[in-house]
Amino acid sequence: MGKVKGKHRLDKYYHLAKEHGYRSRASWKLVQLDSKFKFLHSSRAVLDLCAAPGGWMQVAVERVPVGSLVLGIDLVRIAPLRGAISIEQDITKPECRVKVKKIMGDNGVKAFDLVLHDGSPNVGGAWSQEAMSQNALVIDAVKLATQFLAPKGNFVTKVSFFPQAIHLRIWELLGNESVVYSVE
Numbered sequence: 088m089g090k091v092k093g094k095h096r097l098d099k100y101y102h103l104a105k106e107h108g109y110r111s112r113a114s115w116k117l118v119q120l121d122s123k124f125k126f127l128h129s130s131r132a133v134l135d136l137c138a139a140p141g142g143w144m145q146v147a148v149e150r151v152p153v154g155s156l157v158l159g160i161d162l163v164r165i166a167p168l169r170g171a172i173s174i175e176q177d178i179t180k181p182e183c184r185v186k187v188k189k190i191m192g193d194n195g196v197k198a199f200d201l202v203l204h205d206g207s208p209n210v211g212g213a214w215s216q217e218a219m220s221q222n223a224l225v226i227d228a229v230k231l232a233t234q235f236l237a238p239k240g241n242f243v244t245k246v247s248f249f250p251q252a253i254h255l256r257i258w259e260l261l262g263n264e265s266v267v268y269s270v271e
């Protein structure tokens with residue numbers, strides 16, 4: 088597992104992820120969400136936005152039907168993972184959409200059943216700046232999801248700041264069937 092900074096360093100999710108051989112502590116968030124909402128077992132095509140080092144991709148590969156497409160995208164390289172494809176791209180850029188379309192075509196996929204997003208912009212600086220950048224990235228991810236999601240598909244995102252406010256915007260873009268759920 089990669090380096091974990093600050094207060095998360097030795098918490099139970101760090102240890103659980105390590106025990107299961109997951110690449111990130113964040114993997115446990117997806118395990119919790121999928122155990123509650125059960126969206127992975129029926130997803131034949133999964134797009135994981137901001138996916139490095141690949142912990143959510145590992146959970147997805149374990150739980151989707153055999154032969155499904157799991158595609159992870161990040162600004163930084165994701166080490167190869169059996170059963171998944173990864174690309175180095177900025178999810179906010181049009182070139183990223185072009186690449187995704189190409190991979191969909193190559194794999195005979197018309198739309199994704201599930202789009203995941205766990206992005207954290209590397210901005211640093213003031214708390215307010217971090218909150219704004221994080222939420223801007225969520226909106227970029229939702230917009231990308233609207234382009235690639237199948238009808239009735241699922242979109243799962245991390246929202247670290249002002250979840251109610253961002254939820255309203257997600258409702259506008261994706262419809263009001265979405266739910267807000269908190270994990271530690």
Ligand SMILES: C[S@@+](CC[C@H](N)C(=O)[O-])C[C@H]1O[C@@H](n2cnc3c(N)ncnc32)[C@H](O)[C@@H]1O
Binds near residue numbers: 209
């Ligand atoms: C918390 S990590 C994701 C952890 C991942 N879900 C896992 O379980 O391994 C956040 C990621 O967001 C990525 N990121 C931030 N901005 C991005 C962007 N514009 N395009 C693609 N990836 C981005 C970062 O490079 C970082 O790897």
